[in-house]
Amino acid sequence: MKVTLPDGTELQLAEGATGGDAALAIGEGLARAALAIEVNGELRDLARPLPDGAEISIITGKSPEALELVRHDTAHVLAAAVMELYPGVKISIGPAIENGFYYDFDFPEGAEVSDADFERIEQKMREHVKAKEQFTREDISVQDAIEKFKAEGQDYKVELIEDLITNEGAETVSLYTNGPFTDLCRGPHATDTGKIKAFKLTSIAGAYWRGDANRQMLTRIYGTAFLSKEDLQQHLELIEEAKKRDHRRLGKQLDLFHFNEVSPGSPFWHPNGMKIWNALHELWTEQNSLRGYNRVKTPILLDVDLWKISGHWDKYRDNMYFTDVEERPMGIKPMNCPAHIQIYKNDRRSYRDLPIRYSEDGLVHRHEPSGTLHGLMRVRHITQDDAHIFCTEEQIQDEVIQCLRFGFYIYEIFGFEPSLELSTRPEQRVGDDATWDRAEAALENALKAEGLPYDLNPGDGAFYGPKIDLHMKDSLGRSWQLGTVQLDFSMPERFELSYTGDDNEEHRPVMIHRALFGSFERFIGILIEHYGGEFPLWLAPVQVRVVPVSDKHNDFSNQLADRLLEAGLRPHVDERSESVGRKIRDAELAKAPLMWVVGDEEQQTETVAPRRRHHEGEPERVPIADAIEQLRAEVAARTRAE
């Protein structure tokens, strides 16, 4: 028989030859480096026989698939070690994931496992790696497999196999054995555990079986693995660096905000943080008015009946805050839409008025479960850059496109490259299927018309309509939803909204819910991590640190600061009786974008020598007026880079 190599050459092999034989036939070095093989585009074990005429490609450590393969191998080694150390443990699943792998265990009663146990687990794992245990595959009938795992008390495996039978009509399943450990597994695996060159257990956490909060809570052990010790080391250092960008850490360090037990999940914004907020708010005001949005302001407390009409009472009352006002039950708004609807309904509307676009920096409160709070990213006190567009069905696509373009305009300012998700009808929803069909199609058409790549998220829409979300990742790779464009045929129905058409008949408008920052809180959180605290001039809390050479230059420095203030800039004068070196250092640590060191020379010549953040050596001197004008221009342009 023969097979074809990636470069098109053909290779003659004996009947029944395996991937390993093929690798050896090409070269001894390759055979040693080989981890697995791609056969007609499918990743397989080296030990499996090749079909005649197959197109093959040997997978080595250099292949992009290698890491995933070895991480999956390591997950099996972890399970092997845990089964030896904790007799009676039940195993469930253990896949490779981005940056590593995990394995979920159900530990026996009384076995308390924490990261303190990692060392002995890793020790055990190292024994298996050192032993270079072969991964061997065996295909057996589902009946035999069920019997085997039942006998071993591995209930989770039994359930997995039963699901394979019902969902895929499986008749056989594959088992992989390395050393004393056998697992139900699709494969493929590398030849042996010796291919794992570097690994580390990283964390431990609870995880529901099958991701279902109503089912058993398992113990998930996370780890990572690499093909060399250097790669592992580099990865760990990268994580350490990323932690330094954490907005919670920088928020404290730069004195932007703090969190307080007196109101969990609600940031206390400090003056420095508010400078950023204000700069952002200015952008928001400016662009919303340029784009035909009209700003409104609505109450935070609204009659409970309103939330019953909107459907929020039914779906979210456990996550809402309520209070009584003179015995009248009121709800604190978790969304602004029913309030904006009141403004729409306060007058008769004509088709000539549409689209009507209301915007509000609306403060909403949601009782987010305690375990989900996360710095500025997930708060209970949320300031949305909210907007609601009331329009005709014909106007939908154009309005959605305009929202998306507006979003990309904003994100471009920060150099954000968001990923897009289209989320469709959830199980628990309002409105009929025909309406959902139209709504989903409208959003999809808008995305396609704009040529935007997106991921589909079936079932993840809002209860009143489908949505397009803009996501960004934080410094540790966690994805957060920022902007959102949501289509809603339901609220107009529930609140009986109407407009008079050109036919003099009453028609139902459509609503678009839209936020681009998402919330000021989360957006600033992402901003902090994106810039690592080194904000561009237009966002920096302090834009110019004025550093007097000695105390006798304090007056002149304050005069300069006044001129900066008058120009609408944010200066700070360091009046301490410290050395220049010290004041420069502290300005650097405060991540100020600019420093002006001023002494006799500046005072006499009416010049300054603006020193950029991280600048080395002495900077150029320019006339004061020019320096200020240049800063004003840079702020006005919202220049991104230094």
Added chain:
RNA sequence: GCCGGGAUAGCUCAGCUGGUAGAGCAACCGCCUUGUAAGCGGUAGGUCAGGGGUUCGAGUCCCCUUCCCGGCUCCA
């Protein structure tokens, strides 16, 4: 909300198997008057998250509560 871990001075952290709390930085007070990343000396600062228990004795051991961290579930 669930599982696991944590909480010591303003900040970052040390405090062995229980014997009455410590460093660096910051702060404050002096001196120095400084030219592009840390000048020198001194002073003060803590119901060891809160509550209960074990013990002659608890920062340290046990229980409860709150908050935080890492995941999971959720996220209008």
